[in-house]
Every structure is written in structure tokens, then in C-alpha cells.
Amino acid sequence: METYTNADAFVDVLNAHSVDKIFFNPGGEFIGLQSRIAQSRLAGREAPQLVLCLDESVPVSAAHGSYMISGKPQVVLVHSELGTLQMGGNLQNVQWGRVPMVIMAAYQADDHRTTWRQEPYDQAWIVRGNMKRDRRIAGDEDLDVILTEAFRIACTEPTGPVYLYFPFGYLERAIDKPATPPAPAKIAPLPAADSAALGEAADLLLDALNPLIVTGFAGRHPENVDALVRLAETLSAPVLTGQVWMNFPSDHPLCLGMEQIGGSRKPNPGIAEADVILAIDYDMPYVAGIGMPAPGAKIIHIDVDPLTNGRLLWERGADLFINADSRLVVPALERLLRQRITSEKRHELHERYRRLETEHRETRRGWRAFAQSQESQEPVSPDWLCRCIDQAIDADTIVVNHTISHCASVTEQIERTKPGTLLGCPAGAIGWAMGASLGAKMAAPEKTVVATLTDGGFVWGCPTSTLWTAVKYGASFLAVVFNNRGYGILRGSQEQVLAVDGLTEEYIFEAGVEFMPDYAAIAGACGAYGRTVEEPADVLPALREALARVRAGQVAVLDVRLGR
Numbered sequence: 001m002e003t004y005t006n007a008d009a010f011v012d013v014l015n016a017h018s019v020d021k022i023f024f025n026p027g028g029e030f031i032g033l034q035s036r037i038a039q040s041r042l043a044g045r046e047a048p049q050l051v052l053c054l055d056e057s058v059p060v061s062a063a064h065g066s067y068m069i070s071g072k073p074q075v076v077l078v079h080s081e082l083g084t085l086q087m088g089g090n091l092q093n094v095q096w097g098r099v100p101m102v103i104m105a106a107y108q109a110d111d112h113r114t115t116w117r118q119e120p121y122d123q124a125w126i127v128r129g130n131m132k133r134d135r136r137i138a139g140d141e142d143l144d145v146i147l148t149e150a151f152r153i154a155c156t157e158p159t160g161p162v163y164l165y166f167p168f169g170y171l172e173r174a175i176d177k178p179a180t181p182p183a184p185a186k187i188a189p190l191p192a193a194d195s196a197a198l199g200e201a202a203d204l205l206l207d208a209l210n211p212l213i214v215t216g217f218a219g220r221h222p223e224n225v226d227a228l229v230r231l232a233e234t235l236s237a238p239v240l241t242g243q244v245w246m247n248f249p250s251d252h253p254l255c256l257g258m259e260q261i262g263g264s265r266k267p268n269p270g271i272a273e274a275d276v277i278l279a280i281d282y283d284m285p286y287v288a289g290i291g292m293p294a295p296g297a298k299i300i301h302i303d304v305d306p307l308t309n310g311r312l313l314w315e316r317g318a319d320l321f322i323n324a325d326s327r328l329v330v331p332a333l334e335r336l337l338r339q340r341i342t343s344e345k346r347h348e349l350h351e352r353y354r355r356l357e358t359e360h361r362e363t364r365r366g367w368r369a370f371a372q373s374q375e376s377q378e379p380v381s382p383d384w385l386c387r388c389i390d391q392a393i394d395a396d397t398i399v400v401n402h403t404i405s406h407c408a409s410v411t412e413q414i415e416r417t418k419p420g421t422l423l424g425c426p427a428g429a430i431g432w433a434m435g436a437s438l439g440a441k442m443a444a445p446e447k448t449v450v451a452t453l454t455d456g457g458f459v460w461g462c463p464t465s466t467l468w469t470a471v472k473y474g475a476s477f478l479a480v481v482f483n484n485r486g487y488g489i490l491r492g493s494q495e496q497v498l499a500v501d502g503l504t505e506e507y508i509f510e511a512g513v514e515f516m517p518d519y520a521a522i523a524g525a526c527g528a529y530g531r532t533v534e535e536p537a538d539v540l541p542a543l544r545e546a547l548a549r550v551r552a553g554q555v556a557v558l559d560v561r562l563g564r
Contacts, residue, residue, distance in 0.1 A: 004177035006170055007036040009144040016182040017151050021066060021442060023051045023059030025086075027079025031105035032172040033427075051442065051473060055467035056086035058316050061435025061461070062442070062469075064090070064099050065400065067378050068220070068245075068423045069443035071378060073100040082107045082111035084126050084165075089429025091130040095282065096159050096427040097244070098217065098305075099155040101161040102147070103127070106168050107136070123165055132160040139167045142175050144182055152185035153564055157325070166235075190304060191334065192326035193395070200320055201300045204276050204338045206345065208298075211237040211275035214259070217281035219245030221327050222419035228280070232339075238356055241403065242282070243411060246422035250415045253357035258411035260541060262287035263404035271314075276300065279318070280325050284311045286428045287404075302329050317475040367412045379563040382406040382535050386413035386452075391481065393450055397421060398440050400451040402433040403463050404561070406482050410452050430454060433478060434461030441475040448550060449477035455484065456558075458519060463557075467526035470555045474551040478546050480555045481519055500509040517560075523557035532559045 010033060014022070026034065040047035040504055053059045055080045063074035078084055084105050094101055103122075113121040125133035133153045137146055143166075150162045185293045205211050218224040219241075221442070228248055232239050238256040241247040248255055268291040271277070277293055279301045293299065293314050301318035304325060322329060341349065367383075374381030384410045393399070393417055402425040403410050416422040423440060425432040433453035441449045458481045470477065523530030529549045533542045539560065546556040 003174050005032070005036070006143040006175060007033040008177075009142065009175065009182070010171065011036060011040060011047050012149065013144055013147045013151070014048050014075060015183045016184050018072050018184075019048050020072070021063075022048045022075045022077060023050050023053060023063045023439070025053050025056045025059060025068070025079060026077060026078035027083065027084055027106065027128070029080065029168050029171065030077055030164075033077075036092055042172055044211065046181055048339055051469065053469050054373075055462040056083045057088050057090050058102075058465045058469065059089040059359045059432060060087050060094060060101075060437040061432045061440035062466075063101055064094055064097060064432070064442040065423060065436030065439030067099050067101070067439075068097075068293050068436070068449075069420060069440045070396070071220075073102065073151055076101060076103045078103065078105050080108065081123050081477075083127070084123065084163075087127070089427075090432060090435070091127055091161070092427040092518070093425055093429050093432050095130040096286065097425075098159045098220075099161060100151075100159040102150045102154055103161060104164045104166070106170070107165045108169050108181050111512050124163055124538065125346060127163050129464060130161065134163040134165075135165060137166040137170065139170055139173070141411055142176060143171075146183050148182060148481075150186060155185060155187050157190055172453075174563050179280035180486055187197060190325045191323065191468060193302075193322050193329045197322050198329070198333055198336055201278070201322065201333060202318070204447055206299060206337065206340060207234055208276035209275075210270075210274050211235060211276045211278065212270045213237050213239045213278045214242075214271075214282055215239065215244035215247045215261075215280040216244055216283055217247075218326050218330070219419055219422075220281075224281075224326055224330060225249070225419045227327070227330045227334070231330055231337075234334050236353040236356065237278070237543070238270055240268060241360060242285070242424045243407065243422075243424040245424070246416045248417055249417040251354070251417055252298045253360045255360065257363070259285065260289040260408055260411070261285045261404065262289055262410040264406075264526070266290065266408045268293045278302070280314060280330065282313070283426070284313060287427065288314075294563060331461065354527070371413055374536070376536055377563075378536060379534065382409040382533050382562055383413055384536055385480070385482070385539055385560055386410050388540040388543055389450065389452070390414045392540060392547055393448065395421070397450055398423065398444065399446045400424075400433050400437045400440055400453075400477075401490045402436075402451075402457055404430070406454075414452075430457045430462075431460030432464065433457050434466040436480065437477040437529060438466055438470050438475050439476045441470070443474065445475070448547065450547075451477060451479040453479060455481050455482060458557075463519070464526060467523060467555055471527040473554060476553050478550045478558065480543075481557065481559045483516070483519070483561050484563070485516060517556055519559040523555070524554075528555035528557055529558070530557045532561065534561045 232254045239248045271291040297319045300320045369384040370388035374384040398477045438449040520530030
């Protein structure tokens with residue numbers, strides 16, 4: 001009779017939750033599991049694919065990107081305490097990105113180890129601040145029930161990561177096989193929106209002279225995009241969309257633009273002028289942009305998370321909070337608005353729509369004209385680079401964006417119009433884009449994936465590890481490095497201080513990068529295509545060549561040298 005182990009239970013529970021990939025950096029505690037998965041796949045039985053990554057931060061960001069495309073819960077395996085430590089800042093990205101993820105590691109059974117406070121050492125303390133839950137598994141506990149509960153917690157709104165850690169040898173322990181196969185965890189639905197609250201929201205929005213819709217996470221549900229378009233059109237309200245998801249088509253006349261984070265130094269349009277702000281599935285960015293609501297503006301907030309990860313909206317709470325699923329609330333609110341619009345109000349809304357349509361057209365014409373004016377500027381202008389990217393890709397391309405100083409160039413010049421074609425980082429660990437692009441490509445192998453990222457993001461994204469994995473598994477994507485040859489955020493702050501103190505630029509400390517690594521050579525060393533671009537005339541041809549390589553199955557890196 002074949003022995004049934006915790007490793008077998010692990011595979012069965014993952015199958016029940018439609019987990020088809022495990023991103024991992026293993027230690028000895030996972031050898032038995034790897035063997036079980038290999039045996040299952042060789043025998044033609046269902047089992048997840050193991051995706052080996054050479055640094056523990058990469059599987060976290062890769063699983064993050066995979067979730068954003070597939071919508072499926074994710075599993076990450078890392079080696080014990082050291083692997084847990086190595087995941088680093090990507091855990092905050094996962095937490096703030098509301099990613100349903102189960103992370104597993106082993107622990108060393110050492111009852112004598114203590115902290116400096118003479119308290120028993122607690123391995124989960126490393127990650128506790130970024131988890132929905134953590135659990136230490138005892139050696140005599142069966143995994144199937146524990147793991148199913150972990151998926152229930154991770155997948156319950158607001159979704160997020162769970163950390164499980166177990167003793168060495170635990171996965172190889174024989175257990176009784178369940179009489180029935182594991183079933184997916186039962187997720188309780190969100191409560192229906194209160195009808196009185198919806199009516200109050202509708203009245204506030206119809207009485208507003210300058211309503212504004214702001215949304216951050218609504219696009220994680222593809223059906224929300226069309227629903228938001230209908231809501232905006234019914235209300236004739238402009239939409240300011242966040243950078244994390246494609247929530248609203250950028251070419252729509254009511255698209256006010258994408259929200260800017262603090263690094264762009266550009267103000268967010270519409271926020272200061274709005275008298276009512278409807279925030280849908282929205283968290284404040286990790287670095288808030290310029291622009292605050294007027295003191296008398298009303299804020300209506302629709303979200304599944306009443307805490308919004310502990311961050312208030314624009315340093316204040318909402319005047320009306322509706323805790324519900326936006327997939328249900330947005331259509332219901334749109335229907336209610338249509339019922340309450342009078343013929344007189346309809347005329348007013350029509351005039352507002354025409355005004356906003358004109359402003360949208362003129363604003364975008366100005367952005368395009370500015371980019372075109374930079375066509376011959378040396379060094380390469382970020383707006384010209386982004387204009388070329390927009391011309392080189394198609395509407396189905398997945399853009400994985402984590403730029404900071406140049407995020408305005410990306411969001412203004414690169415049009416995104418289809419659900420799932422823009423992925424952004426919700427928090428501040430800037431090594432995210434490389435791994436996220438890897439995960440996105442593995443979740444959608446038929447799609448073209450293009451990463452727009454900083455040179456710091458390329459370095460901190462463990463390029464050797466990420467490119468090695470991408471080449472090994474045939475997950476080709478293009479990474480476009482916005483290389484401003486320095487710490488742009490730090491340089492700007494230092495220049496302000498130096499001006500006040502009467503010092504010159506030569507006193508700037510470590511903000512410039514005089515010695516530039518050859519990022520194209522790093523790509524080549526990993527079996528990818530790499531090219532450095534310094535002339536503006538070469539940008540579009542280089543992009544087209546790199547995309548041709550990607551579509552032929554080769555990973556590619558373009559190191560584009562920009563002005564500071």
C-alpha cells in the first residue's frame with residue numbers, strides 16, 4: 001500500500017485550489033515534496049509546476065505578478081529562517097497589493113534559543129507585520145486541514161498573505177489519507193451594500209458640481225472596467241485611476257489620467273477641485289502624490305477593507321464608507337443614479353461631459369506634442385522613450401510598470417485600454433518589476449510582457465536570478481531600464497538642501513552613479529538579449545528588435561540612458 005504523507009496532502013490541497021505553479025527557493029526541507037511532485041507529474045497525475053528561483057525575493061514578486069494576471073491564489077516556498085529573511089521588502093508589496101498567497105518555510109526546533117529580551121525566539125516575527133496570519137505547525141499535526149484554513153484566510157476579503165512554518169522532516173511524515181479528496185476552502189461572501197448608504201451616495205454625487213471618481217484596485221476584477229465606464233458616463237464624472245491596475249481606459253474621454261506618486265513631482269489633477277470624491281477599491285499610494293481635497297469636499301469610499309491597511313484617505317476618514325464588493329456596488333449605484341436623473345439634470349450632465357471630453361483631448365494632444373518635441377533631445381528624454389514604447393506595443397501587451405521619477409512619462413505616454421494590460425507595484429520595494437514580469441509571463445505565456453523600471457529596480461530585482469529563471473522556463477519578456485544614472489529622488493532632495501546651504505553640486509554625496517554597470521552584458525551573461533541605447537533615433541528601432549526577440553522566445557533587456 002502506497003504511503004500517504006504530508007507532502008501528498010500538500011499537493012492535493014494545492015490542486016483543490018487551482019494552484020498550478022509553486023515559485024520557490026528550496027532547502028533540504030522540501031526534498032520530499034519535490035520528489036512527490038516529480039513522481040506525480042511523471043505518472044500523469046495533476047500536480048503544480050515547481051518554478052526554481054535563485055533568490056528568495058524573486059519567487060515572492062513572481063507569484064505577485066502571476067496572481068495579477070491569473071487571479072489564482074499563490075504558493076511560495078523558502079528555506080527556513082534564512083529564506084524568510086531573504087524575502088525582504090517584497091512582502092510589503094504583497095501585503096499592500098492584497099495578494100492571496102501562502103508562504104511556507106521550515107523551522108529549526110531549538111527550544112533554548114532566545115531573543116535579547118530573553119523571550120523564546122519566534123521565526124514568524126520576521127514577517128508578522130506583513131501577514132494576515134502566521135502559524136507554527138507542530139510535528140504531529142496533519143497538513144491538509146491547516147493548509148486549507150490558510151487558503152481560506154488568504155482568499156477572504158481583504159485578501160492577503162499567510163505564513164506557515166513547520167519542523168524539518170514534517171513533509172515526509174506519513175498520515176492517514178482523507179476519505180474524501182480536499183475541497184476548496186469555503187469563502188464567506190461580502191455583505192450586500194446597505195440600500196440607504198447607496199441612496200445617500202447617489203444624492204451626494206448628483207448634487208455635486210465637480211464629482212471625481214478615484215479608483216485603485218477595481219481593475220483586479222476585469223468586469224469592473226466596463227462597469228466603471230458606465231458609472232462615469234452616467235454621472236459625467238472624470239476618473240483618476242491608480243497605477244497598480246488597468247481600472248479605466250486611458251483613451252476614454254472621461255479619463256482624467258493616472259494618479260501620480262510623490263516621486264513624479266507632478267500634481268494629481270481633479271483632487272483639489274472636487275467637491276465630492278467617490279473612491280472605489282482605493283488605498284493611498286505608498287508615496288502620496290501632490291494634491292489634497294478641499295476641506296469641505298465629501299469623500300465616499302467603497303471598499304472591502306475598512307482599514308485600507310491602516311492608511312487614511314488624504315489624512316482623513318471617509319464621510320460615507322460602504323463595505324461591499326465593488327462588482328456588485330458599482331452597477332447598483334449606476335442603476336440608482338439613472339433612476340434619479342431628471343431631464344434638467346441630464347442636460348447639465350451632457351454639458352459637463354462635453355467639457356471634459358474637450359479637456360481630455362487637449363491634454364493628451366499636449367502630452368503627445370511634448371514627447372514629439374523631444375524626438376532629437378540628447379540624452380534620451382523619458383517622454384520620447386515612452387512615446388516609442390506606445391508605438392511599438394499593441395493593445396494586448398501587458399505593461400509591468402514600476403518607475404518613480406519618470407512615472408508621469410509612463411502614465412501619460414503609454415495608453416492602456418484593456419483589463420489586465422497594466423500591472424503596477426502597490427508599495428515601495430522597487431525590486432518588484434523583474435520578478436513580477438516573470439510571473440505575469442508564466443501566467444499568460446501567449447501575451448507579450450514589457451517591464452518599465454528604474455535602473456535601481458533592475459539592480460534590486462536580482463537580475464541574474466530573475467533572468468536565469470526566465471531563460472530556464474522560456475518565460476520571455478522585455479525589460480526597459482529607465483537609466484537616469486543616479487539616485488534621482490535622492491539627488492532632487494539633496495539639490496534643494498544644497499541650494500539652501502549655499503553649496504554647489506560637487507558636494508552631492510553618492511547621488512550620482514559615475515561607474516555604470518553594463519546591464520546589457522548582464523543580460524547576455526544570462527542567455528538573454530541585451531542592448532544599450534543612448535541615441536534618441538535608436539530608441540524605436542531598438543524596441544522593435546527587442547520585441548521581435550521576445551516574441552521569438554528570448555528574454556530581452558534594453559538599457560536606455562536618460563538625462564537626469
